[in-house]
Amino acid sequence: MNISVIAAIAYGILALVGGLIGYAQAKSKISLIAGVMSGILLIAGGILLAQGQTLGLVLSNVVTIVLLVAFGMRLSKTRRFMPAGLMLLLGIPVLGVLASEWIALS
Secondary structure (H helix, E strand, C coil), X not given: CCHHHHXXXXXXXXXXXXXXXXXXXXXXXXXXXXXXXXXXXXHHHHHHHHCCCHHHHHHHHHHHHHHHHHHHHHHHHHCCHHHHHHHHHHHHHHHHHHHHHHHHHC
16 A cells, blocks of 8 residues: 555545534534545545556545645635644645656656
8 A cells, every 4th residue: 555545545534524523513514515525535536546546546636636725715714724724734745645646657
């Protein structure tokens, strides 16, 4: 298992847990749906990547980019570090790892 697989799955778990926490604390259904869906997609992408399927890398990259944009917009709007700043801070190196895997494949 390489670092790209670990990064995608770990970020997926964080997104999933974050969505659950967002729902538990603020009763935010949007946080629940977005967190669970993006978490599942990232974990699935990591599993596909571990199996050597390029689709896993594409899926993980797309979901990570979407999350970075969403959390960047949320951070600029709320100016609160939690949760948007943390997910943005952790998502940037994940994207870097995934992008380096993409470069290595080409």
